[in-house]
Amino acid sequence: MKNTVRVVLFVIIISVLMLIFKDHIKGGLFGVFSLFISLSVIFIGFVIFLENRHPTQTITWLVVLGGFPLVGFIFYLLFGRNYRKEKMFRKKYFLDKQAFLNVEGENDPRSREKLSLMREHQGKLFSLAQKLGNSPISFDTSTKILTNGEETFQHILEELKRAKHHIHLEYYIVRNDAIGQEIKEILVEKAMQGVKVRFLFDAVGSWQLSKKYIADLRNAGIETVSFGPVKLPFLNNKFNFRNHRKIIVIDGTIGFVGGLNIGDEYLGRVKSIGFWRDTHLMVKGEAVRTLQLIFLQDWYYMTNHSFLTAEYLSPQLDNKSHGGVQLIAGGPDNEWSVIKNIFFSMIASAEKSVWIASPYFIPDEDIFSAIKVAALSGIDVRLLVPNRPDKRIVFHASRSYFPELLEAGVKVYEYERGFMHSKIIIVDEELASIGTANMDMRSFHLNFEVNAFLFRTKSAQKLVDEYENDLKFAKQLELKTFQKRHLGLRLLESTARLMSPLL
Incomplete structure (x- = not known):
């Protein structure tokens, strides 16, 4: 028919x-x-x-x-033009999956034992994440929440200076400004000392990065590669699929992942933007190997050079008492929209609370329904978003969702201290997600992303504390007041929302 x-x-x-x-x-x-x-x-x-x-x-x-x-x-x-994405990335998907299965293997007996101590719905969530993302949960990994640019870059610079064997960096945006220059100088110095440095940056996100910046890196012996180069945007099918990941791995023992790119705005140094509220994560121990593997597979995809050897992938265990840590890579190469489905499962599994912070909130219908149903079920659902735009279409599209959320009982807050760029989900104050993925359709379906999922770690509790502190600088929206916004603004929001599935 x-x-x-x-x-x-x-x-x-x-x-x-x-x-x-x-x-x-x-x-x-x-x-x-x-x-x-x-x-x-x-x-x-x-x-x-x-x-x-x-x-x-x-x-x-x-x-x-x-x-x-x-x-x-x-x-x-x-x-x-998304119709070719499966063909474009099919090879990457199968190569990545095989690499993860060969390197990561199954959960070791200690992890399986600790998984069995979780409540049933929590254990199923991490099992789902492993099945979709091919990465096991680790209980031999320590993490530390880094708040805003000052603390984040302080730790990054310190650890870069300590590097002895290798430094791997993967970023969506790299700028040739003060912090960009400072990082470049350290990388050049370490390369001169014999440290192997590899730098992968997104061709579109970093399109303003000067040729001199790249030349300085390469002249120092640093391998520098752009991800998804686009010479003719209108004729290139890869233009729409970007690498939004922010990864640093140092000597295979320390890793960084989160919301901050390399640029002065992330330190609040750009007057037109002002204070920048963001969150990053430092990782030490076994799960660093997963972060390393994500980088190496992205590097292999762009260069056809593989480094899946013991010198880069030997796990470094941290035998102190920690909760669970699971690093998951998502992207258009994955047929299951892995990060979106884990988010959905997190929200659906909540028993007490779901707290979300996202600078760009354009959920698809599955996530939008899950959030509303959770609120209607009596779950404490909170959404923290910026009250000022850096991308106007996305900002106005986000606000078009607020009336339905407010009617369902979701508490919506607009952060007023500056621009809020944290990408956080906290469920029942013990399970959390932090990483590069926004709560939007681009992160769910088009971008290469990476998120850390935390269970009963000190970092998860720190995220709870910081979320509560952020609400002190936020204004809660009221349905009656929000509905009174003028017709022109409502039309703008509806138009932006209509356009959002295209972006």
């Missing part, structure tokens, strides 16, 4: 094209251009229809293409 419908539609489209061609060809150059756009829009609409995307996304694309053909055509070239 479906094939018959598609054939009929194809015949109709061909007939329409013939009529359009006859009318447009008489219009000279403008007519030919108009014909090109019309044909392209109709072809794109047909392709989107056959892709069986989510109905909301499909309808949105068709509306935009039909109502604004030229704009829709450009948007599709930039953001819409």
